[in-house]
Amino acid sequence: MLFNGNYPCDAGLYLRLSREDGDKFESDSIKNQRQLIEDFLKDKPRMKFVREYADDGYSGTTFERPGFQNLLEDAEKKMFDTILVKDLSHIGRNYIQTGHYIEEYFPERNIRVIAVNDNFDSSRSDNDFAPFKN
Numbered sequence: 001m002l003f004n005g006n007y008p009c010d011a012g013l014y015l016r017l018s019r020e021d022g023d024k025f026e027s028d029s030i031k032n033q034r035q036l037i038e039d040f041l042k043d044k045p046r047m048k049f050v051r052e053y054a055d056d057g058y059s060g061t062t063f064e065r066p067g068f069q070n071l072l073e074d075a076e077k078k079m080f081d082t083i084l085v086k087d088l089s090h091i092g093r094n095y096i097q098t099g100h101y102i103e104e105y106f107p108e109r110n111i112r113v114i115a116v117n118d119n120f121d122s123s124r125s126d127n128d129f130a131p132f133k134n
Contacts, residue, residue, distance in 0.1 A: 060093035
């Protein structure tokens with residue numbers, strides 16, 4: 001079962017889209033990702049939203065994205081203990097680097113990753129298909 005919100009945690013939201021959506025200030029996909037995660041949080045009162053990180057118009061093949069870099073800086077400062085994303089591909093499209101963050105970097109800092117659409121929760125032991133979802 002995906003995270004049920006029975007214990008307190010501080011969450012950072014990460015949103016990414018590789019192509020900008022016309023001349024809009026914010027793409028529709030970013031709005032949709034935010035709404036999906038906000039809906040996920042509605043029945044988790046013990047999960048506190050801390051900060052949103054977004055990279056609108058940045059490719060997932062590189063990790064030199066300003067929003068992601070800010071997320072990493074705040075991870076080092078222990079500003080949150082959970083990261084919420086729509087799905088694992090929004091963290092990154094390079095499966096080796098994405099795997100490094102999900103399986104090494106964040107766990108070493110006691111940060112949980114939840115990908116809502118993938119039903120992925122890094123605190124669970126049944127995530128065998130996670131590499132294929134990147």
